[in-house]
Structures are given as structure tokens and as C-alpha cells.
Amino acid sequence: MAATTNSFLIGNQTKIPSLKPKSISQSFIHFTKPNTINLTTTTRRRTNSVSIRCASASTAVGSEQRVFNFAAGPAALPENVLLKAQSDLYNWRGSGMSVMEMSHRGKEFLSIIQKAETDLRQLLEIPSEYSVLFLQGGATTQFAALPLNLCKPDDSVDYIVTGSWGDKAFKEAQKYCNPKVIWSGKSEKYTKVPSFDGLEQSTHAKYLHICANETIHGVEFKDYPVVGNPDGVLIADMSSNFCSKPVDVSKFGVIYAGAQKNVGPSGVTIVIIRKDLIGNARDITPVMLDYKIHDENSSLYNTPPCFGIYMCGLVFDDLLEQGGLKEVEKKNQRKAELLYNAIDESRGFFRCPVEKSVRSLMNVPFTLEKSELEAEFIKEAAKEKMVQLKGHRSVGGMRASIYNAMPLAGVEKLVAFMKDFQARHA
Amino acid sequence: MAATTNSFLIGNQTKIPSLKPKSISQSFIHFTKPNTINLTTTTRRRTNSVSIRCASASTAVGSEQRVFNFAAGPAALPENVLLKAQSDLYNWRGSGMSVMEMSHRGKEFLSIIQKAETDLRQLLEIPSEYSVLFLQGGATTQFAALPLNLCKPDDSVDYIVTGSWGDKAFKEAQKYCNPKVIWSGKSEKYTKVPSFDGLEQSTHAKYLHICANETIHGVEFKDYPVVGNPDGVLIADMSSNFCSKPVDVSKFGVIYAGAQKNVGPSGVTIVIIRKDLIGNARDITPVMLDYKIHDENSSLYNTPPCFGIYMCGLVFDDLLEQGGLKEVEKKNQRKAELLYNAIDESRGFFRCPVEKSVRSLMNVPFTLEKSELEAEFIKEAAKEKMVQLKGHRSVGGMRASIYNAMPLAGVEKLVAFMKDFQARHA
Numbered sequence: 001m002a003a004t005t006n007s008f009l010i011g012n013q014t015k016i017p018s019l020k021p022k023s024i025s026q027s028f029i030h031f032t033k034p035n036t037i038n039l040t041t042t043t044r045r046r047t048n049s050v051s052i053r054c055a056s057a058s059t060a061v062g063s064e065q066r067v068f069n070f071a072a073g074p075a076a077l078p079e080n081v082l083l084k085a086q087s088d089l090y091n092w093r094g095s096g097m098s099v100m101e102m103s104h105r106g107k108e109f110l111s112i113i114q115k116a117e118t119d120l121r122q123l124l125e126i127p128s129e130y131s132v133l134f135l136q137g138g139a140t141t142q143f144a145a146l147p148l149n150l151c152k153p154d155d156s157v158d159y160i161v162t163g164s165w166g167d168k169a170f171k172e173a174q175k176y177c178n179p180k181v182i183w184s185g186k187s188e189k190y191t192k193v194p195s196f197d198g199l200e201q202s203t204h205a206k207y208l209h210i211c212a213n214e215t216i217h218g219v220e221f222k223d224y225p226v227v228g229n230p231d232g233v234l235i236a237d238m239s240s241n242f243c244s245k246p247v248d249v250s251k252f253g254v255i256y257a258g259a260q261k262n263v264g265p266s267g268v269t270i271v272i273i274r275k276d277l278i279g280n281a282r283d284i285t286p287v288m289l290d291y292k293i294h295d296e297n298s299s300l301y302n303t304p305p306c307f308g309i310y311m312c313g314l315v316f317d318d319l320l321e322q323g324g325l326k327e328v329e330k331k332n333q334r335k336a337e338l339l340y341n342a343i344d345e346s347r348g349f350f351r352c353p354v355e356k357s358v359r360s361l362m363n364v365p366f367t368l369e370k371s372e373l374e375a376e377f378i379k380e381a382a383k384e385k386m387v388q389l390k391g392h393r394s395v396g397g398m399r400a401s402i403y404n405a406m407p408l409a410g411v412e413k414l415v416a417f418m419k420d421f422q423a424r425h426a
Numbered sequence: 427m428a429a430t431t432n433s434f435l436i437g438n439q440t441k442i443p444s445l446k447p448k449s450i451s452q453s454f455i456h457f458t459k460p461n462t463i464n465l466t467t468t469t470r471r472r473t474n475s476v477s478i479r480c481a482s483a484s485t486a487v488g489s490e491q492r493v494f495n496f497a498a499g500p501a502a503l504p505e506n507v508l509l510k511a512q513s514d515l516y517n518w519r520g521s522g523m524s525v526m527e528m529s530h531r532g533k534e535f536l537s538i539i540q541k542a543e544t545d546l547r548q549l550l551e552i553p554s555e556y557s558v559l560f561l562q563g564g565a566t567t568q569f570a571a572l573p574l575n576l577c578k579p580d581d582s583v584d585y586i587v588t589g590s591w592g593d594k595a596f597k598e599a600q601k602y603c604n605p606k607v608i609w610s611g612k613s614e615k616y617t618k619v620p621s622f623d624g625l626e627q628s629t630h631a632k633y634l635h636i637c638a639n640e641t642i643h644g645v646e647f648k649d650y651p652v653v654g655n656p657d658g659v660l661i662a663d664m665s666s667n668f669c670s671k672p673v674d675v676s677k678f679g680v681i682y683a684g685a686q687k688n689v690g691p692s693g694v695t696i697v698i699i700r701k702d703l704i705g706n707a708r709d710i711t712p713v714m715l716d717y718k719i720h721d722e723n724s725s726l727y728n729t730p731p732c733f734g735i736y737m738c739g740l741v742f743d744d745l746l747e748q749g750g751l752k753e754v755e756k757k758n759q760r761k762a763e764l765l766y767n768a769i770d771e772s773r774g775f776f777r778c779p780v781e782k783s784v785r786s787l788m789n790v791p792f793t794l795e796k797s798e799l800e801a802e803f804i805k806e807a808a809k810e811k812m813v814q815l816k817g818h819r820s821v822g823g824m825r826a827s828i829y830n831a832m833p834l835a836g837v838e839k840l841v842a843f844m845k846d847f848q849a850r851h852a
Contacts, residue, residue, distance in 0.1 A: 067522030071529040074732055082524050086515040090508050096493030096811060098508050100691035100737065103497040103814055136562040136693060137714050140728040144712035172713055260729055265526035267562060267693045267731030284710055286570035287598055288563050302566040303686055305693030305731065306500055311526065385522060388529055 068410035071388035072215050072363060073240065073261040076405040081314045099310045104303050112306075113299065116313030123316055123325055126249050126272060133271040133291065134299040134309050139165070139239045142256045142269065143172035145289040146209070146235060149281045150253075151177035156202040158182045160225070163190040163214025164394065165237060170209070176282075177206075189395075190217035193358040201228035207253060208234050213241035213360050215261070216392040218352070218399070220360035224251055233277065241362050242270070243319060244404055245329035253277055261362070262404045264312035267305045319404070328404055329361075335402050335411040336361040342415040349422045367397035373425055374398060380421065386414055494836035497814035498641050498789060499666065499687040502831040507740045525736045530729050538732075539725065542739030549742055549751055552675050552698060559697040559717065560725040560735050565591070565665045568682045568695065569598035571715040572635070572661060575707045576679075577603035582628040584608045586651070589616040589640025590820065591663060596635070602708075603632075615821075616643035619784040627654035633679060634660050639667035639786050641687070642818040644778070644825070646786035650677055659703065667788050668696070669745060670830055671755035679703055687788070688830045689745075690738035693731045745830070754830055755787075761828050761837040762787040768841040775848045793823035799851055800824060806847065812840055 069076040092099050095108050102109040117132050126132060135141070146169075151157060155177045159170040161184040173179040180202055183194040201208060208227045213220040220241060227234050233253025242257035249255065254273045260266035273291055281290040293301050322328055340359060343350040343366050352359065352366045368374050374397060378389050391397040402411055495502040518525050521534050528535040543558050552558065561567070572595075577583060581603045585596040587610040599605040606628055609620040627634060634653045639646040646667060653660050659679025668683035675681065680699045686692035699717060707716040719727050748754055766785060769776040769792050778785065778792045794800050800823060804815050817823040828837055 065517050065520065065522055069523050069527055074526060074528055074530060074729065076527050077524065082516050086512055089512040089515060091491050094491065096491055097495050098503065100500060101495055101502050102500055104500060104692065106814065138728045141712065141714045144714070175710055258729060265733045266530065266729040267734055284601055286567065286712065286715065288567045289712065302564045303500065303684060303692040307691045307733065308693055388532065
């Protein structure tokens with residue numbers, strides 16, 4: 001793994017002369033250079049000693065134990081984010097409490113949620129006429145919240161369905177308005193995105209809904225359709241490619257995303273919504289699905305998922321430190337290219353069914369020509385500490401999810417394993 | 427603080443002869459006895475040394491830095507639970523990943539959620555004809571889910587309103603059915619629970635709703651009313667006294683609770699529902715508010731708040747280790763008695779407005795006779811590391827929330843401070 005550290009929990013009052021803690025509240029010290037630590041425990045009866053040698057970064061204690069986690073979500077988080085969260089878990093910045101114990105209305109948590117929003121706004125260059133909401137319930141809750149907030153019962157809305165998630169969003173909307181699937185990739189097993197020119201949009205559609213990246217099928221919009229109705233807006237479920245690349249937010253009325261792919265743990269849903277779309281929820285809308293309630297209360301109408309929001313904030317900070325989403329996109333492109341090339345250059349041993357121009361940078365589904373070997377592939381990979389490579393139960397095969405937090409080294413290791421596997425089984 | 431530990435993060439392969447890690451995946455060792463640890467860091471240039479002395483439990487590093495957190499929720503969590511979560515955060519039990527990174531359908535997380543449910547069932551002796559659901563959205567989401575799942579638009583339902591939360595639940599139900607407030611404590615500033623004999627329940631009420639403990643007003647049901655309609659059920663919002671004492675679950679149709687008071691971080695809502703009440707959701711019910719969906723999918727219809735559920739599981743385990751809810755209740759009674767006595771014996775210097783027979787074991791609101799001193803009281807307490815004592819913005823004064831995780835020592839310290847403050851200001 002590229003970045004590795006060896007961590008020691010140190011009492012807050014402790015100073016090791018050669019190692020300067022960043023702040024008095026820091027309770028861990030991370031060794032990033034080769035180091036030897038001699039530990040002696042002295043009890044009344046006897047003295048015991050042990051040395052821990054951190055000979056080089058590559059043999060650091062933490063990373064040695066880590067797997068490469070290709071799960072589709074919840075998914076891998078950046079190592080440095082996890083270590084920071086671990087360091088601060090018991091006592092956040094000398095506050096004397098964990099983030100999990102903080103009142104959501106106290107100054108400590110307010111500083112956390114406000115910084116998270118500020119950093120996200122910077123990352124995605126979110127215009128000021130958009131609100132950012134930190135909610136609960138996953139994208140699935142938004143499937144209902146969108147029509148409940150934006151439509152009357154007879155209103156038309158359009159859905160482009162490029163995979164299972166877009167289909168679920170459409171089905172939920174049927175409860176609340178008059179949705180129409182104007183294009184579906186189902187007959188071609190969800191391997192394509194339509195040409196935008198030929199779309200027959202409904203004249204008065206309040207919105208056009210897309211799933212920007214289908215997690216299960218690995219189909220990703222590389223550009224976005226323009227809504228036909230001048231009063232309509234584009235809405236995107238970006239759960240599985242949120243913050244993986246720059247996005248022109250001004251093209252959208254609403255962007256929403258579950259956090260658990262690229263930006264945090266499960267239990268946080270982020271909604272970015274143009275402010276003029278807020279305030280028209282129907283009277284049957286549960287208060288917790290009403291955007292106006294959350295907007296007016298800065299996501300603090302009731303107790304938000306505080307620790308999850310804190311984790312998202314750490315990830316946003318990390319993405320900014322990486323140089324922002326342009327740099328992040330470059331890394332994601334490099335990883336995806338490496339993996340798709342390995343598939344395409346396998347002379348059919350590995351196959352990815354998705355049309356090349358819309359292959360996801362995040363979720364790479366693939367099958368084996370000899371499908372009877374797939375279980376063996378997954379089992380051997382797990383032995384090599386590459387886990388969660390099984391495809392979604394609805395499509396089978398394999399799927400490698402390579403979100404932001406998957407290091408290049410993980411993809412390199414997978415590709416090397418694929419080549420070796422092929423050599424042994426071709 | 428009663429239980430204290432001094433923690434060292436140790437590489438997983440490390441063994442300190444006198445200290446036996448519980449498992450090979452344990453990455454922290456907690457010192458519970460007096461100990462001296464000598465640390466030496468050796469770099470190429472020089473050697474530096476430092477000793478850490480943990481002279482006795484009361485001077486342990488961790489606890490010295492902790493505050494007594496009287497927040498109403500999110501609230502204090504047990505120290506040993508936080509230390510365990512910290513220990514396992516980066517690499518859960520040798521799985522090579524954090525709980526936050528685990529697929530919710532993988533064997534690791536399934537073992538976590540299943541153990542959490544089993545332990546909760548044991549704690550509350552939940553009968554087998556009840557389902558346990560781990561959901562999102564807080565109790566506020568349940569305010570809508572209950573009538574949506576249990577009622578038709580014209581159905582009558584009854585609410586006893588003993589505080590702000592019961593009132594909010596009633597108001598939300600007005601969107602979906604025909605709710606009636608059959609008793610309200612509002613005119614007496616929410617300081618009472620009604621006599622059950624005199625309640626005029628609606629003949630055909632589908633349910634009778636109570637808030638078992640009003641967090642803001644400190645009013646707690648000590649017994650429960652029987653529903654008049656033989657086909658109706660009793661429903662209780664137990665957010666702020668959940669798992670604080672034994673409860674006869676069989677008296678209820680539904681018990682629901684946000685986790686962030688007694689059993690975990692915010693972002694998890696627990697619903698305990700009699701199975702025959704599941705399956706009747708109205709067609710306008712968002713899929714995420716439909717109990718049937720969550721019951722059929724064992725709370726895994728979409729991605730649940732995995733880390734929060736894991737934390738709840740650690741708390742359940744801790745409560746069982748304490749001897750179960752009878753023992754927990756005894757501790758809570760002792761703490762509450764100490765604090766209420768201090769108020770009642772202050773000759774009016776401190777005042778609690780709640781009728782003695784229904785005073786909450788969890789949330790203790792009080793005022794100062796000289797209300798101009800309240801800000802000073804809160805400020806001085808904070809200097810003594812007793813924080814979040816300010817009353818809810820809607821009622822003013824002070825409030826000490828003394829949930830399960832508040833140690834007796836915290837209440838003792840508060841009481842001593844109150845007496846000292848009175849001596850200086852009487």
C-alpha cells in the first residue's frame with residue numbers, strides 16, 4: 001500500500017523529544033520513518049521488555065494487516081482518514097469527548113458540520129444559490145423525497161434508466177406523480193447510455209432523472225443531457241461517483257448521494273439542491289423528507305448522523321489536500337485504465353460487457369470466459385488479501401469497485417493477479 | 427471517573443510478556459493497573475527516552491482528559507465502549523478493514539448486526555413475535571411511519587402529550603389519519619403524567635401513543651396505560667430512556683427509539699414491533715418508511731448505518747456485562763436520587779418543576795431561584811469539566827442528562843459543585 005504508518009497511542013501529556021505532536025490534544029503519534037521503539041513494562045514483580053521495529057514504510061504494522069477492499073459500498077476509506085478518526089475517537093481535539101458524544105447543537109459539532117459543508121462547496125465549486133443538506137436514509141429515501149418535494153400528483157417527470165438504481169428511483173416515483181421511462185437499457189442488460197439527441201422527453205416534465213453511475217452495472221454518464229422543458233431540471237443520483245471527478249453543479253437542479261462509496265461511512269446522504277426548488281413539498285410529505293425543514297435548520301432539524309458527517313468532513317479535507325477533484329479524477333482515470341486494459345487485452349479470458357465509452361471509473365464489472373472458474377478467482381484473490389470481488393447477486397460475475405480510496409497499488413496488484421490467474425488457467 | 431484505562435496501541439504481532447492480548451487482532455492494550463512504561467525511540471542520529479507513569483487508576487491518561495458530559499443527546503458513551511471502538515477502528519478483528527468499510531452484506535457485518543439484535547433481545551427479553559429493526563432518520567421519521575403503516579386516513583388514534591416530543595409526534599400524525607390528544611400537560615408546562623383511570627380514550631383508536639420519557643421536560647412514565655380498544659395497541663417513543671431499565675415489551679405494539687441517548691451514536695433508530703402489525707402500509711408510504719420492507723430484509727433493504735449499529739452492539743454487550751437492565755436501573759436510580767435530593771434539599775435554591783412521582787431517571791431539569799445566576803452556574807461547571815448543563819432552548823434553566831453512561835462519579839461531582847455554588851451564592 002502506498003502510504004503507510006505505524007501508530008502509537010501516547011498519553012496526551014507525553015512528549016517524545018524527536019517526535020513533535022501536532023497539537024496537545026493529539027493522542028496518537030504516527031511513525032512514517034523507519035524507527036525502533038523499545039517498550040518496557042515494569043510491574044512490582046518484574047520488568048519485561050519488547051522492541052518494535054518499523055524497519056521501513058512497507059513493513060509498517062498497520063498496513064501489513066490491511067486488505068485491498070473492492071466492495072461496492074460501504075467501501076474502502078483513505079487510510080490517513082481512518083487513522084485520524086482513530087486518533088481522535090476517544091477525545092476529539094482536547095474537547096474531552098468523542099465526536100459521537102457531542103451535542104449536535106454544541107460549538108464543537110457545529111464547527112465540524114460547517115467545515116464539512118465549506119470544504120464540499122470548495123471541492124465541487126457549488127454555486128451560492130444551492131443548498132447543501134446532510135440527511136439520513138440513503139439515496140432510496142430521496143427516491144420518494146424528490147417527487148414529494150418537486151411535483152403535484154399529475155405532474156410528468158422523466159427517467160432515463162441505465163441500471164437497477166435508476167429503475168428503483170422510477171418505481172418509487174410512481175407512488176407520487178406521473179413518471180415515464182423515456183429510455184431504458186434493460187433489454188441490453190444495462191450496458192449503455194443513450195444518445196441524448198434521440199431522447200423523447202415529455203414536454204412538461206418537471207424533471208429528468210438520471211443515475212450518473214450505476215454501481216451494479218458499471219455504466220457511467222460522461223456528459224449530461226439537457227432538459228427539454230425550459231422549466232424542468234436535471235436530477236442526478238451520484239451516490240457511486242460523488243466527488244470522484246469535477247462536476248458542473250449548475251447543470252443540475254438536484255444532486256444527491258449516499259456517502260458510503262467515495263466520501264464516508266453509510267448513514268449520511270448528501271443533497272445539493274437549487275434553492276428555488278425548495279419549499280413546495282406536498283402535504284403528505286413526512287417532515288423528515290421535506291427539504292425546506294432541513295434547509296431552514298441547516299440539517300439540524302433533528303439529530304443528524306454526527307459521526308458520519310464528521311467522517312465525510314475528514315474525507316473532504318483529504319480530497320482537498322490531494323489537490324481537489326481534478327487531481328482525484330486523474331488518479332481514478334489511471335486506475336480504471338489499468339484495469340480495463342487488463343480485461344481488454346486478455347484475449348477474451350476476462351470480459352467487461354459495458355460499452356467502452358460509458359464504462360464507469362468506479363465500478364468495473366467483469367466475467368470470465370470460463371465462468372466455472374469465477375468462484376476460484378474470487379477465492380484465490382481473497383487469499384491474496386483482495387476482497388469483495390464478487391459481482392452483485394443480480395448480475396453475477398465479478399466486480400471491482402475502485403473508488404477514490406482504492407490506491408493504485410490495489411489495482412496494480414489485482415491486475416498482476418488477473419494475469420497470473422489467466423496464465424495458470426488459459 | 428470510576429473505570430479508567432491507559433491505552434497503548436501495539437502492533438498486532440507484538441506480545442508484551444506480562445500482558446496477554448485477548449486475541450491476535452487486538453491492536454491496543456489497556457493498562458488497568460499501575461504501571462510504568464519506558465519508551466525509547468531510536469533513529470539514526472540519536473536515542474530519546476521518555477517514561478509514562480500510570481501511578482494509579484485515578485491518574486490514568488485517558489480519563490484525566492475526559493469531561494463529564496451531561497448532554498441530552500448525542501450523549502456520553504461508556505468509556506470502555508469508546509476504547510474498544512478506537513482499538514478496532516482501523517482493523518476490526520483482523521479483518522483488514524474498518525467496520526466503516528465493510529460491505530453490509532459481508533459475513534463480518536452480518537455477524538455484527540445479528541449479535542446486536544440477539545443481545546438487545548436478551549436485554550429487553552423481547553418476545554419472538556416481535557421484530558427488531560435497525561433504521562435511519564431518528565424518532566422523527568417514525569412519527570410519520572407509524573400512522574402510515576398502521577392507519578387508514580379516517581382511522582382514529584390517541585396521543586397522550588406529556589412534552590414537546592409527544593406533541594411533535596401528534597402533529598405529524600395529523601397528515602395521515604385522525605389523531606386526538608386525549609390528555610396534554612401543556613397548560614401545566616409539561617410537569618405531569620395523567621392518571622390512567624380518567625383517560626377518555628377513543629373507542630376505535632388504532633393505537634395510543636405516549637412518549638415514555640420526555641427529554642426536554644424530564645417527565646417519565648413509571649407505569650403504562652392499557653389501551654381501551656381491544657384491537658388497539660400501545661406505542662411508545664422510548665428514545666431517551668431506552669435500555670435504562672427493564673420494560674415489559676409485550677405491553678406494547680411498537681417501541682421505537684433514537685440510539686443517541688443510551689445505546690449508541692446518532693443515526694440509528696431502533697424499532698421493536700409486533701409482527702402482526704407489519705404489512706399494512708398505505709400506498710403513499712415511502713419505501714424506506716415501510717416496516718414490511720425492512721422486516722423482510724432484516725434491516726438490509728438498503729445500506730444501513732453500519733458503524734452506528736456496530737456501536738449499539740458494543741453498548742448492548744456492555745449492558746449485559748453489567749448484569750442486564752435490572753442492574754443498570756439500580757445504578758440509574760442511585761444517580762437520579764442523589765441529584766433530585768440535592769435539588770430538594772437546597773431549600774429552594776435549586777428547583778425541579780416536575781411532579782416527584784414522574785421525575786425522569788434520565789433528564790433532570792432544574793432552575794435557580796436566583797435565575798440571574800444560571801449563566802454563571804453553567805460557566806463555572808464547565809470550568810470544572812462538567813459540560814452541556816444548559817437547559818433546552820425552549821424551557822431555559824439547566825438540565826443534567828444522566829443516561830446509562832454517566833458514571834456515579836459524574837453525578838457526585840455535580841452535586842458537590844451545586845452545594846459549593848449554593849454556599850457561595852445563597
